[in-house]
Amino acid sequence: MERIIITGALGQIGTELTLKLRDIYGEENVLPTDIKKPESSALKGKTFEILDIRDADRLSELVTAFKPDTIMHMAALLSATCEKDPKLAWDINMGGLINALEVARNHNLKFFTPSSIGAFGPSTPKENTPQVTIQRPTSMYGVNKVSGELLCDYYFSKFGVDTRGVRFPGLISHVKEPGGGTTDYAVEIFFEAVKNGRYTSYIDKNTNMDMMYMDDAVDAIIQLMEADADRLENRNAFNVTAMSINPEMVANEIRKHIPGFKLEYDVDPIRQGIAESWPNVIDSTEAVKQWDFNPQYNLAKMTEIMLQAIRNKQ
Ligand SMILES: NC(=O)c1ccc[n+]([C@@H]2O[C@H](COP(=O)([O-])OP(=O)(O)OC[C@H]3O[C@@H](n4cnc5c(N)ncnc54)[C@H](O)[C@@H]3O)[C@@H](O)[C@H]2O)c1
Numbered sequence: 001m002e003r004i005i006i007t008g009a010l011g012q013i014g015t016e017l018t019l020k021l022r023d024i025y026g027e028e029n030v031l032p033t034d035i036k037k038p039e040s041s042a043l044k045g046k047t048f049e050i051l052d053i054r055d056a057d058r059l060s061e062l063v064t065a066f067k068p069d070t071i072m073h074m075a076a077l078l079s080a081t082c083e084k085d086p087k088l089a090w091d092i093n094m095g096g097l098i099n100a101l102e103v104a105r106n107h108n109l110k111f112f113t114p115s116s117i118g119a120f121g122p123s124t125p126k127e128n129t130p131q132v133t134i135q136r137p138t139s140m141y142g143v144n145k146v147s148g149e150l151l152c153d154y155y156f157s158k159f160g161v162d163t164r165g166v167r168f169p170g171l172i173s174h175v176k177e178p179g180g181g182t183t184d185y186a187v188e189i190f191f192e193a194v195k196n197g198r199y200t201s202y203i204d205k206n207t208n209m210d211m212m213y214m215d216d217a218v219d220a221i222i223q224l225m226e227a228d229a230d231r232l233e234n235r236n237a238f239n240v241t242a243m244s245i246n247p248e249m250v251a252n253e254i255r256k257h258i259p260g261f262k263l264e265y266d267v268d269p270i271r272q273g274i275a276e277s278w279p280n281v282i283d284s285t286e287a288v289k290q291w292d293f294n295p296q297y298n299l300a301k302m303t304e305i306m307l308q309a310i311r312n313k314q
Contacts, residue, residue, distance in 0.1 A: 001110060001225050003029045005068040007053050007100060008075030010034040010041050013114070013168075013217060015176040017072065018043055020218045031066045035075070042175060051075075053096035056103070063107050070225065073100040073113040079141035079274055081180035086140040093144035094151075101155045101163070110162045112225055113152065115237050117169050117210055118182070119145035122277045129279035131239045131286045139274050149237040156235045164224050165236035166287065169210030171217050172302060174309040182274045186211055186250060190306040193254045193261050194314065201247040202268035208280040210241035213297035213305070220293055227291035234286060242295035243302075244281035253303040 004021055008014050009032030018032045019042060033051035038044045049062055053075040063071070075096050082089035097113065104111040120129060121137035135146050145167075152163040170183025174191075178184040185203045192199040203209075212220075220240050251263040287293035297305070 001025065001070045003068040004070045004072055005031045005033065005063060005066055006072045006074060007033055007051060010036060010038055010043065011074055012171060012173060012176045012178045014074040015042055016173060016214050017074070017218050017221060020222070024222070031062070031068065033062065053099060054091060056099040059099055059103050063103050068109060070110040070112070071100055071104050072221070073097065073111070078179050078181040079118050079139055080182055080271055082141040082144065083139060083270055089140045089144060094147060097148050097151060101151065101161065104161050105155060105159045110225065111152070111164065112221060113148065113165050115145045115149050115165055115167045116141070117167055117278050117282060118142045119149060119167055119237070120279050124279055126280045129239070129282040131234070131237065131283065138277050152236040162229070163235055166220060166224060166238045166240045167282070168217060169212050169241045169282070171214050172211055172306065173214035174306055174313070175214070182271045183209055183211060185247060186245065189247065189250055189254070191310055193258055194307060194310040197258060197260055198262040198264065200264045200266050202266060202271055203247055203275055204265060204267045204272055205248055206246055207272070207275050208244045208246045209275055209278060210244050210282050212240065212242040212295060213302045216242055216295040216297055223293065224291050231290050233290060238287040239282045239284045240287050240293055241282050241284050242297055243299050245299055249299065253299050254307070257303065257307050
């Protein structure tokens with residue numbers, strides 16, 4: 001990888017990914033794009049282009065001008081948002097993906113896009129969910145993610161596009177707020193703990209979901225993209241995770257730093273329904289075996305860093 005264009009760069013992942021890629025590959029070799037302007041973003045004031053991923057011509061123009069060797073496609077609607085407008089979700093998530101894949105095919109670009117644990121469904125085995133298993137998701141987001149995984153595999157086998165991808169769990173970060181996913185509680189809880197000493201969770205007590213700290217997620221993207229192609233038996237849809245947690249577990253960890261922290265519940269049936277259709281813990285051994293996936297943050301370490309970073313911000 002030498003020169004990278006990013007779609008959806010103002011999102012929770014795209015923001016930190018852009019910053020890290022600029023550090024490694026040089027500022028002039030990274031072009032972030034998004035449908036909106038970077039007004040209050042950490043990316044404000046540097047090179048940036050507006051791009052609606054549904055506009056294939058504009059994407060092609062940008063790629064022709066910037067001449068990247070890699071596209072990282074982050075533009076998407078997330079799980080809770082998809083349920084509010086499933087048709088719009090299909091247009092952006094699937095229409096956007098095929099536009100990005102086509103530009104990769106026509107300009108010979110390496111390609112990365114994330115799938116999600118949302119690609120699993122209620123009939124998927126819930127414990128140690130294998131990478132290759134039953135995938136019959138019941139949410140629009142899940143339908144998009146399974147279709148996307150297959151489409152990326154298809155572009156590799158049919159056209160030889162170097163597509164690579166992971167299934168991310170919920171991602172926890174303090175730089176940019178999350179964009180409407182089912183796992184957002186695991187970010188909000190830290191902010192509310194510092195601000196108010198209490199949090200009301202929309203996800204129920206004992207609902208375990210996989211999570212990962214953002215630094216590990218960004219490192220995983222770069223590691224997979226730099227991995228030797230000969231080692232990859234799979235291309236897309238690598239399971240990756242660092243921890244399986246529920247709201248009580250996060251609260252108990254927070255109490256080690258903020259002893260009076262109070263956790264209450266007001267369960268949202270839509271997001272709780274999505275969470276219950278996802279695995280409790282996925283198995284990421286293929287990522288470890290094929291490209292040395294090696295997350296550094298567990299719940300304790302992540303809690304310490306999240307609380308400190310949020311305190312520093314205030
Ligand atoms: N954050 C997570 O916990 C998580 C977990 C698993 C998978 N993922 C996947 O990672 C990718 C990025 O997620 P994220 O968390 O950064 O999402 P996000 O919602 O924070 O960011 C998505 C970005 O896409 C932009 N966007 C929306 N519509 C667009 C369009 N039509 N054209 C161009 N840009 C558009 C938004 O403005 C936003 O900046 C998505 O594919 C998502 O499904 C995220």
